[in-house]
Amino acid sequence: MDEFPPETLALPSGPARVEWRRSARARRVSLRIDPTGGVVIVTLPLRASRKAGMALLMGHADWVANRLAALPDVVQFVDGAVVPIGGEPHRIRHAPAARAGTCLRDRELHVSGAAEFLSRRVRDFLRQEARRRLTALVMAKAGTIGILPSRLTLKDTKSRWGSCAPDRSLALSWRLVMAPPFVQDYVVAHEVAHLRHMNHGPQFWALVDELTPHAKAAIPWLKAEGARLLRIG
Template identity: 55%
Template sequence: MTADGGGTETVAIASGQVTVCWRRSTRARRISMRIDARSGHVVLTLPPRGRREDALALLRSHSSWVAANLARVPQAPRWRDGGHILLDGRPHAIRHCPQARRGVWIEGDVVHVSGEVEFLVRRLTTFLREQARTRLGACLETLARETGLRPSRLTIRDTRSRWGSCTADGAIMLCWRLVMAPREVQHYVIAHELAHLRHMNHGPDFWMLVDRLTPHRRHAETWLRRDGAVLLRDMQE
């Protein structure tokens, strides 16, 4: 752990070796521990005067809990020639075309990637970000037009803890990884954020509006709880 409380290291506990990400927060009142579903690491957050020794004691005293929760973290997707990538919830085969000069393109259910193999993951990530802006943006525009709920702007980001957000000034943010989820799930998340343009809370009126905007709420919430974490994992070659 560095002087400011950050950094990553491997720590031995009773259940085996785990990767620990250290955080220090001025808002934290006590040491806390969680599993980061995106990286598969244990995150230990310390208050300003929290001690590393106490955090390690907390980690080691909960070895069984850590092992059980790490076992539930889905394996990171492997993006490589012959593997597959999700788009709108449908698997598309990845075909590496090193001699081509077309970037990334789709033919049927196959995503073709040109260039050197070491750039394959980066090119696919850029491609999906572009697809997210196009596809999620189109869904947002359609639903906004149908409902009269128009955001001030749309941004596409890579977020760790949320699929979307809406600010007080009407700006909507969507996570680019949402483009890998089924369209019904995309529709629900977008409807959820549009509903915040009228209700900046999660009260009964908000949920009534969400249910009027989309028929997919129950299915989408179940899908995100069951399968959403795998989309947050860092992609591997």
């Protein structure tokens, strides 16, 4: 159970939704913005007080306001909405009487069935498409280094696009299916490289460069556009 419940605070720049997190690993009070819900996350070390968190929050109120204002608009999975798939815009078309389920056709995502199920069906389709595309990339790149992952899991992470555990299990964000192929290629190469090097040392980055030519383009793309992917759906 959270020590401090989420709350809406009146900052000098206006109201903001704030969530408090207690972390044994944190060495100092910190702030970050969760772009998914437009929430301010305040992380407190074990012995830090809520007062310390409030002091940091109020001292950085302008930064918080600017970051929240810069968040992209939320895009819901509704009829007529435009969502990227592989970096290309696709318009959602609700076709209630269609029998094809959910399918891509001419830069459109056609979804059958009742309207109340449309959002879930779009999300399910994107997750399935992500698994198909990303699994192929993972297996191809892992095959080149001769180390296969023990497991591949798709998640809806908020702070990392991928991860590699010590047991060689990989996790990737399903939202990568909305990113351009060169971004998918880099993120997969990054995590596959961790199968050999569980660090970010020179050998790791050398292997990343062997696995993909897209690091220099993909890293700034994720920094500039990643929040937009988290605001979709």
